[in-house]
Amino acid sequence: MKIIDLEEKYNGLYFMCLEDWSDEMKEAGDHKELWYNKMKDKGLGVKIAVTDDDKVVGMIQYVPIEHSTAEGKNLYIIKCIWVHGYKEGVGNFQKKGIGKLLIKAAEDDVRSKGAKGLVAWGLSIPVFMRASWFKKQGYVKVDKLNMSVLLWKPFSDDAIAPKWIKQRKKPKKIPGNVSVTSFINGWCPAQNIVFERAKRAASEFGDIVVFTEVDTFNRETFLEWGIADALYIDEKQIRTGPPPSYEDIRKKIAKRVKKLN
Ligand SMILES: CC(C)(COP(=O)(O)OP(=O)(O)OC[C@H]1O[C@@H](n2cnc3c(N)ncnc32)[C@H](O)[C@@H]1OP(=O)(O)O)[C@@H](O)C(=O)NCCC(=O)NCCS
Structure with missing residues (x-):
């Protein structure tokens, strides 16, 4: 098992969250690829976990916080971490220590880039991306918006805690439509x-x-x-x-x- 930067030959898999077996993913259009092409020069980091027999079984992606839904300074935020957990495709690789390796690789990377901390988000309920998992990795809760918990791991004493950016307005009804x-x-x-x-x-x-x-x-x-x-x-x-x-x-x-x- 090795943790490496995303290589071009794996881009297609990354664009579909490693779920090349999923019919649903085929409905996602090319938005992720377009996003990637814009973000790759704006500080996006993508690390993937690759097995010795060349299966991509995990990924973590993080961006400077200015490109996210939270506000902060000199921080990076994990958009998502995913260790393949379905029986389809490459199979279930969760709970084998891969998540831990991925988050460590992201921390080392952003530290070397001079960031003052790494931020994560998770849900307070035990589904999907759980806040509890990040807590176990040493992340501390700093903000909450409904069920979305914002957590961080500061690397220096002068790091400033991030905050969620709140919703400002919502769409209006159009009379007759x-x-x-x-x-x-x-x-x-x-x-x-x-x-x-x-x-x-x-x-x-x-x-x-x-x-x-x-x-x-x-x-x-x-x-x-x-x-x-x-x-x-x-x-x-x-x-x-x-x-x-x-x-x-x-x-x-x-x-x-x-x-x-
Ligand atoms: C959360 C996730 C990244 C963890 O990766 P993983 O490889 O399964 O976890 P690890 O084996 O590295 O576990 C590290 C530690 O966390 C613990 N752990 C694992 N899953 C956990 C969970 N759901 N809640 C709390 N702790 C958990 C492990 O017991 C282990 O503890 P230890 O350090 O005492 O040994 C992975 O399970 C996952 O991808 N889950 C789904 C997340 C998701 O929905 N992502 C959104 C995609 S958009």
Whole structure:
């Protein structure tokens, strides 16, 4: 097992979260690749775990905090860490110490770049990216927004603790129409799937449904809303983790359309 910087031959796998076996991932479009091409010169770090027989079984990606949904100075933030855990594809490699190696590699890297600390986020409930795992790795909670916990590991005494950037506004209803507003940053394939499904579902209804894409990779746009990735139907936010199915999104839009008539 070795932890290395992402190499070009593995880009395709990285763009689909190592899940080349997943049909869902095929719905994610090319947003991740476009995001990567923009971020690779803006301080993005990607480390992958590769087995001796050349299987990529884990990844960690981190960016300078200025490119994230938290605010801070001289810090990097882990967008996500993922050790392949499904039985499909390369199989389940969790709980074998790979996560620990990945986070250590990210810490060493950002330290060598002069950062004053590494920040992580996790959920307070035991699903998906758990805050508890980062706590076990020595990360301390500094902020919380609903279920999203922000944690950090400062490397120096003068490091300043980061904070979540809060939501500033939400989409408005358009009289006489149903509005579907999809916020997309591009970094997360699961959220990119939601965007693609919502766009496709909205287009089924003709002009009555107004689909709006909000590109939150643009920093000003993100700060205007305080939202990075989300789906709204009229003024109602739809839960997007895990991604709702295409049918589910279509049904929710149909319900609103019916109410108009
Ligand atoms: C969290 C994750 C990165 C940990 O990687 P891993 O290789 O399974 O973990 P490790 O084997 O390195 O575990 C390190 C330590 O954490 C502990 N640990 C493992 N999973 C844990 C969990 N869910 N909660 C708390 N502690 C956990 C281990 O017991 C181990 O403890 P030790 O240091 O006392 O031996 C991995 O399990 C994962 O990818 N989970 C899903 C995360 C996810 O949803 N990512 C979002 C993708 S967008």
